Amino acid sequence: MSTKxxxxxxxxxxxxxxxxxxxxxxxxxxxxxxFPVPDGDTGTNMVLTLGNGVRFAKSGEDxxxxxxxxxxxxxxxxxxxxxxxxxxxxxxxxxxxxxxxxIGPGELRNGLIRGYRTAYExxxxxxxxxxxxxxxxxxxxxxxxxxxxxxxESILSMYIAEMRKTLSFTPEMLSVLxxxxxxDSGAYGIILIFEGxxxxxxxxxxxxxxxxxxxxxxxxxxxxxxxxxxxxxxxYCTEFILQRLVNSRYQQEFNRDNFISELxxxxxxxxxxxxxxxxxxxxxxxxxxxxxxxxxxxxEFLTFKMENMQVQHNExxxxxxxxxxxxxxxxxxVVNGEGMRSLFESxxxxxxxxxxxxxxxxxxxxxxxxxxxxxxxxxxxxxxPNIILAANQAVQLSKRRDITVIESRSVAQGYFAMAMDIPxxxxxxxxxxxxxxxxxxxxxxxxxxxxxxxxxxxxSCRKGDEIALLDGEIVSVGSDYAKTIADTLSAxxxxxxxETCVVFRGANVPAEREEELYELLSARYPLMDFEFINGGQxxxxxxxxxx
Amino acid sequence: MNDFILMADAGCDLxxxxxxxxxxxxxxxxxxxxxxxxxxxxxxxxxxxxxQFYTELKKNPSDYATAPANLTEYENAFTxxxxxxxxxxxxxxxxxxxxxxxxxxxxxxxxxxxxxxxKIELIDSLRFGPGFGLMLVHASILRSEGKTFEEVSxxxxxxxxxxxxxxxxxxxxxxxxxGRITHPKAFFGTLAGIKPIGEFDSGGLTxxxxxxxxAKAAYxxxxxxxxxxxxxxxxxxxxxxxxxxxxxxxxxKKMIEEKFKPKAVFINDVFPFCGINIGPGLMxxxxxxxxxSDDLSTERALIEKFIxxxx
Numbered sequence: 022m023s024t025k026x027x028x029x030x031x032x033x034x035x036x037x038x039x040x041x042x043x044x045x046x047x048x049x050x051x052x053x054x055x056f057p058v059p060d061g062d063t064g065t066n067m068v069l070t071l072g073n074g075v076r077f078a079k080s081g082e083d084x085x086x087x088x089x090x091x092x093x094x095x096x097x098x099x100x101x102x103x104x105x106x107x108x109x110x111x112x113x114x115x116x117x118x119x120x121x122x123x124i125g126p127g128e129l130r131n132g133l134i135r136g137y138r139t140a141y142e143x144x145x146x147x148x149x150x151x152x153x154x155x156x157x158x159x160x161x162x163x164x165x166x167x168x169x170x171x172x173x174e175s176i177l178s179m180y181i182a183e184m185r186k187t188l189s190f191t192p193e194m195l196s197v198l199x200x201x202x203x204x205d206s207g208a209y210g211i212i213l214i215f216e217g218x219x220x221x222x223x224x225x226x227x228x229x230x231x232x233x234x235x236x237x238x239x240x241x242x243x244x245x246x247x248x249x250x251x252x253x254x255x256x257y258c259t260e261f262i263l264q265r266l267v268n269s270r271y272q273q274e275f276n277r278d279n280f281i282s283e284l285x286x287x288x289x290x291x292x293x294x295x296x297x298x299x300x301x302x303x304x305x306x307x308x309x310x311x312x313x314x315x316x317x318x319x320x321e322f323l324t325f326k327m328e329n330m331q332v333q334h335n336e337x338x339x340x341x342x343x344x345x346x347x348x349x350x351x352x353x354x355v356v357n358g359e360g361m362r363s364l365f366e367s368x369x370x371x372x373x374x375x376x377x378x379x380x381x382x383x384x385x386x387x388x389x390x391x392x393x394x395x396x397x398x399x400x401x402x403x404x405x406p407n408i409i410l411a412a413n414q415a416v417q418l419s420k421r422r423d424i425t426v427i428e429s430r431s432v433a434q435g436y437f438a439m440a441m442d443i444p445x446x447x448x449x450x451x452x453x454x455x456x457x458x459x460x461x462x463x464x465x466x467x468x469x470x471x472x473x474x475x476x477x478x479x480x481s482c483r484k485g486d487e488i489a490l491l492d493g494e495i496v497s498v499g500s501d502y503a504k505t506i507a508d509t510l511s512a513x514x515x516x517x518x519x520e521t522c523v524v525f526r527g528a529n530v531p532a533e534r535e536e537e538l539y540e541l542l543s544a545r546y547p548l549m550d551f552e553f554i555n556g557g558q559x560x561x562x563x564x565x566x567x568x
Numbered sequence: 569m570n571d572f573i574l575m576a577d578a579g580c581d582l583x584x585x586x587x588x589x590x591x592x593x594x595x596x597x598x599x600x601x602x603x604x605x606x607x608x609x610x611x612x613x614x615x616x617x618x619x620q621f622y623t624e625l626k627k628n629p630s631d632y633a634t635a636p637a638n639l640t641e642y643e644n645a646f647t648x649x650x651x652x653x654x655x656x657x658x659x660x661x662x663x664x665x666x667x668x669x670x671x672x673x674x675x676x677x678x679x680x681x682x683x684x685x686x687k688i689e690l691i692d693s694l695r696f697g698p699g700f701g702l703m704l705v706h707a708s709i710l711r712s713e714g715k716t717f718e719e720v721s722x723x724x725x726x727x728x729x730x731x732x733x734x735x736x737x738x739x740x741x742x743x744x745x746x747g748r749i750t751h752p753k754a755f756f757g758t759l760a761g762i763k764p765i766g767e768f769d770s771g772g773l774t775x776x777x778x779x780x781x782x783a784k785a786a787y788x789x790x791x792x793x794x795x796x797x798x799x800x801x802x803x804x805x806x807x808x809x810x811x812x813x814x815x816x817x818x819x820x821k822k823m824i825e826e827k828f829k830p831k832a833v834f835i836n837d838v839f840p841f842c843g844i845n846i847g848p849g850l851m852x853x854x855x856x857x858x859x860x861s862d863d864l865s866t867e868r869a870l871i872e873k874f875i876x877x878x879x
Contacts, residue, residue, distance in 0.1 A: 440762040441779050451872060455779060458875075462781075520782040521761025552760030568761045568781055 023172035024222055026123045029087035033080055034226075035218040036091065040071045041227035042217025043210060050213070053206035063206035066101035066381050070108055071214065073098025073385070083122040088115035096418055097388065100381040103207035105410040106140050106152050108384075110211070113139025126171040133160040133180065144410070150195030152207035159184035177219040184212045200477040247329055256288060256307040258328045265298040265320035272318045275300075280319075287312050299323070305330065350442075350449050351396035354435055355382050355404050355412075360528055360557010361432060368439040371396070382408050387415030391424065398449045399424040400456060404435040406493065427457055430492070431465035432558065433566025436523060464513045466491055468506050468563040469527075471498075503541050506563060510542070513567060522549050525556025525564040538563070572655040572687075572717045574708055575645070577636055577668045578609040578841040579661025579693075580701040581809065586834075587611070590708035595645045597668070597841050600633040609634070609841040618837055622812035622848040626739075632844045636661070636668035642675030646688055650679060655687035655717045659704060659724065662772035663692045665845065689721045691728075694772035697846065698809035698836040699733050699854040705805060706856070729860045732797055733774060734790045735809070735820075735852020736763035765789060765871055766852075770862045777864065778871040780878060783816060789874040790853070791823055796870050797857040801828035806855045811838045812848035824853060 027035070043050070043064070050064030077094020081087055092115035095108035117135035121128050137156035141147050163179045188208050192199035217227060265275060280300070288306030300319070306312050309327055316322070351371040356362055358375070365373045372390045376382045382403075391399065401424065403412045412426045429435040441459035446452055468489040471482045475495070482488050482498040489497045489505035497508040510516060522542065526535060535553045543551060558564060574590075576582070578597040587594055597609040602624075613621070625632055637645070649656050663669040669692050676688045693700040703724065710720050763786035766774035780786035798804070806824060810817040814835070821833045838850060860867060 437761070437781070440760075441781065443764075443776055443779060445776055446868075455875075458781065518784075520784065523760045550760055 023174060025172060026125050027084060027173055028123045029081045029084040032084045032087055032124065033078065035221040036071075036078075037075055037229065038221035038225075038227055039214035039217035040068070040075055041229045042220065043071065043213045044068050044230040045227065046213050047230075050206050050210045053203045053209060062381065063101065063103045063210060066104040067107055067207070067210040067214075069381070069383070070095050070099045070104035073383070074108070074111065084124050085115070085118040085121045088118045091115065096414065097385040098383050099411055099414060100383045101407050102410050103152060103210060104381070104383070105414050106144065106207065107211060108414070109143040110136040110140040110152070110156060113137070124173075126167050126169060126173065126176055129173060129176055130160065130164055130167045134164065143414070148195065150191040150193075150198060150208075151205050152211050154191065154194060155184040155187045155205075155208040156211060158187040174219065174222050177215060177222070181212060181215050181219060184208070184215070188212060197477055201475060253307075256305050256330055257309050258303075258305055258330050259288075259309050259312055259326070260303045261301075261316070261325040262323040263300040263302065263316050263320050264323050265300065271320055275319055283315060284312065287315070347395045349397050349447070350400065350444075350452055351394040351398075352400045352402065352439070352442075353387065353390045353394065354402040354439075355408050356432055356435075356558070358528055358557050358559040360555060361525075364525075364554065364556060365432075365435070365439070368436070369442070369444065370402075370439065376405065376408060382411055384411050384415035384418055387412055388419055391415070391419055391421065397423065398453065400438075400453060401426045402429045402435040402438055404429050404432045406430045425453055425457075427453075427460060429460050431463075431467070431564060431566070432525060432556065433465045433523060433564055434460040434463045436525075436554075436566055437463050437568060462568065464492060464519075464567040466506060466509045466513075466563075466565040466567065467561040468502055468509075468565075469561045502562065503538050506538065506565065507541055507545055510546070510565075510567065516546075516567070519546075519567050520548075520550060521568045522546070522551045523566045523568075524551065524553045525558060525566075526553060527562040527564075528557045528559050530562050572657060572711070572720075573649045574704060574711065574720075575649075575656055575658040576693075576700070576704050577658075577660050577666075577672075578611070578839070579636075579666065579668065579696045580659070580704055581611065581697045581836060581838055581842055582701040582704065583836065584612055586701070586705070590705050592704050592708060593645075593649075595637045595641065597637050598635040599840050599844070600631075600635075601840075602628065602631040609839065611839045613837070618814075619812060621840065622843065625844065626848050629844075629847070632840075634841050634844050636666050636671055639671050639675050639678075642672050643678055646675055646679045646686070647682070650683045650686040650688070655689075657689045657691065657707070657717065657721055657724070659691045659693050659700070659707070661696045661700060661842075662694050664694070664772035665696060687717065689717070691721065691724050692772065693724075694728055694770070695731055695768060697838050697842045697850070698807040699731050699768060699852075701836065702805070702807050702854045702856075703728060703731050727856075729768075729770065730799075730856050730858065731768065732794075732855055732857050732860065733766065733768050733852045734794050734797075734855070735850065736765050736780075736786055736790075737774070737776075737846065737850050737852070738763050739847045739849030765793075765875075767864060767867050767871075768860060769864055770860070775864055777868045778875045780875055785875075785878040787820065787823060788878045789871065790820070791827060792874040792877070793867075793870055794824070794828065794853065794855065794857075797867070798828065798855050799857050801830050801855070804830045804855055806830045806833045806853055808833060808835045808853045809838050809850060810835065810852075811843050811846055811850045813851035816851045820851065820853065830855075 047064040047068050051062045054063055074091040074095035078087055078091040092111045095111050099105045099108040114132040114136040117132040141153055147153050159180045162183045167176055188204050191205040191208055198205055284304055287308055288304045304312060353372045354365045354370045355374045355376045356365050362373045362375055371394050374382055374386055374390060401412045403409045409428050416424045416426060427438050429438055438456040438459035441455045442452055443455055466489060471484055471486045471488050474483050480495050480498060486498050487500060487502045487505050488495050489509040491509050491512055496512045497505040499505050539551055556564060573593055575593045577595050582592060599607050599609050601607060646656060658672055660669040660672055672690050676690060680686055693703055707720050707724055710723060761782055763780045764776040765778050765780060766776050769775040780789050808817045808821055817835045821835055824833050838846060
């Protein structure tokens with residue numbers, strides 16, 4: 022069998038097969054996660070990212086158009102670093118295919134090249150031995166062999182073979198992989214996707230894995246928040262899909278732009294997507310009846326959803342649904358755990374996104390958060406290295422210039438950024454620069470128990486060992502948590518110049534331990550100021566910011 | 569005629585020794601202390617040490633309260649001086665944080681009904697703590713130099729915006745409690761490592777102009793700020809106030825002495841009348857210098873520049 026050209030319908034089947042194949046191996050990819058702390062579920066992140074693209078994508082014969090909608094969905098749903106890089110790869114691929122209703126060998130080659138180049142551009146410091154290397158070498162090593170007569174199957178087979186070759190070298194490229202005795206998880210993930218795509222061409226269809234709906238799609242609502250004494254000012258979040266009908270009772274002339282300008286009379290936050298005779302509408306309005314009457318001139322409702330925005334969604338919705346009052350500067354922070362969330366809210370953050378234990382916040386969640394703040398400028402505190410990319414990607418997608426990502430790599434850095442803010446100052450730029458300076462020269466020590474065995478350089482640990490990390494690198498392993506912390510503090514090069522230690526206690530650590538740790542640390546560093554905060558974070562027992 | 573009374577409320581934080589040295593009459597306010605109820609304000613650590621007081625205060629701030637001298641107490645104080653034929657200049661703690669001036673104003677009115685010829689001048693210091701106390705020391709020196717009642721009153725009104733504060737308040741939860749600060753107050757109880765640098769504003773409060781990360785950076789910023797705003801340092805007495813930051817105040821004192829060579833630097837305590845409202849985190853120098861701009865724009869620009877340089 023040899024396929025010379027694929028259209029959008031073929032491509033959609035292939036992508037879905039790729040996703041299903043990746044899903045089958047999701048746990049295996051997760052297990053390649055080299056770090057002994059479960060802070061990155063590469064397989065899950067890649068599945069969620071591609072899955073969002075597939076859900077968002079519009080079926081159609083035009084391959085270029087299909088790819089564009091797929092990549093839009095992936096950009097929005099990208100989670101974690103691997104997800105962002107994957108979404109950027111597909112973005113590049115889609116851009117190259119923009120004018121290609123059908124994809125032949127030459128187009129496929131160019132798309133794969135554009136894909137990896139776009140992925141490299143998206144990363145500030147590209148690391149070799151990852152998804153980047155396999156996608157680059159995969160195509161660069163075979164591009165000269167691709168001719169007009171090459172079949173899609175042969176190109177993908179060669180591509181996958183080259184990628185697998187590079188994959189086997191990733192431990193040589195990235196010593197952390199070698200020490201852990203694994204290959205790179207993200208690189209493996211993308212190979213699985215292409216293998217699934219190739220299998221589709223050979224007729225091997227993989228059943229998609231049914232996964233339960235994410236809780237955020239069915240928000241639980243605390244109805245007691247809206248009662249007889251409430252004032253109603255926020256309106257209803259109204260969403261529906263309208264099926265236009267050809268019956269002459271309905272208006273037949275439909276123009277999206279005019280439709281939107283009419284809707285503007287009834288509310289704001291309007292989004293209208295037109296797909297053939299179907300129109301998807303999102304609007305915040307005080308008067309849904311007027312919107313219904315207006316829309317019904319054109320057709321009837323396929324689905325209809327309406328929510329009172331005065332009622333705050335509970336924590337399952339991750340993001341508070343109501344629009345906040347206008348402010349000069351709003352702050353969006355990502356944290357893990359209920360304790361940390363309320364802590365950052367008490368610090369004055371406007372929206373606190375719970376990144377979950379794996380901290381894989383998607384760009385879409387940031388975009389949603391942007392919608393819920395009303396401010397002249399917005400600052401994002403990702404508080405985790407795995408989220409910085411997604412945050413930056415969200416800013417690019419939003420095309421807003423008033424959003425700054427302050428690249429905080431830990432909640433400790435996020436704390437110092439918030440502490441340096443001067444809310445009374447009328448100068449927003451100055452406030453942002455103060456917050457930016459907050460994260461500079463902050464060492465972060467985090468302490469927990471290893472969730473798996475690990476070995477890197479001279480450090481090795483077994484599952485269950487107490488471990489302490491300095492800025493993400495394991496420095497100390499032992500049986501006494503306090504000693505691992507003390508040893509890690511002493512590894513900070515300028516520890517003698519440091520003045521302050523802010524200690525966040527984790528959710529499952531008894532409060533009495535604070536005293537114990539304070540005594541040990543204050544004896545070692547008598548001139549240092551210590552502040553203990555009940556952080557309530559989940560994975561790390563202790564997170565310590567040293568300034 | 570310079571035989572007039574200089575009087576102040578308990579917000580001036582002048583120790584008993586300084587009150588005597590500069591002949592300043594202080595009218596006590598009221599304190600509510602846990603387990604003790606309503607007691608007169610004091611400016612001497614007798615029953616409790618500074619450390620004990622502020623440590624306990626930090627634990628249960630809501631058990632503590634202050635009130636200025638009431639109407640009758642002001643009336644009695646004024647009457648006692650007026651009866652002797654003495655004119656009174658009474659300087660009060662900033663009206664932005666206390667009702668002291670209101671009570672004094674009402675009391676003055678009542679006293680004038682009985683003694684229509686009495687001379688009682690009320691002046692809102694727009695300051696509190698040792699910044700306010702330093703103002704009285706200057707007034708007292710002028711009085712001893714032979715300046716008249718009118719000259720001294722006039723001096724205080726014209727020059728009160730030249731009394732600077734250069735320091736930090738690293739526990740803003742107490743100020744937040746007073747409603748001054750809009751930021752969520754819980755945060756300010758835990759501002760570890762960050763030194764908010766504040767200056768007196770024209771409204772009689774302090775405004776945070778910038779924040780320095782760590783004491784070392786803060787000292788550097790403050791020394792530059794004093795240099796840029798002080799006038800004739802070698803002729804001045806400089807006060808350093810601290811609630812529970814004595815070691816830091818000593819470091820600061822040494823730096824100021826070496827750099828500006830003033831007549832003297834005194835480390836003053838902040839006594840409970842002010843301290844209950846400020847909390848344990850104050851460490852600041854008070855001195856005379858260039859007039860403070862009404863919107864603090866000049867001062868803010870200086871602090872921002874010095875903070876940038878300190879990074």
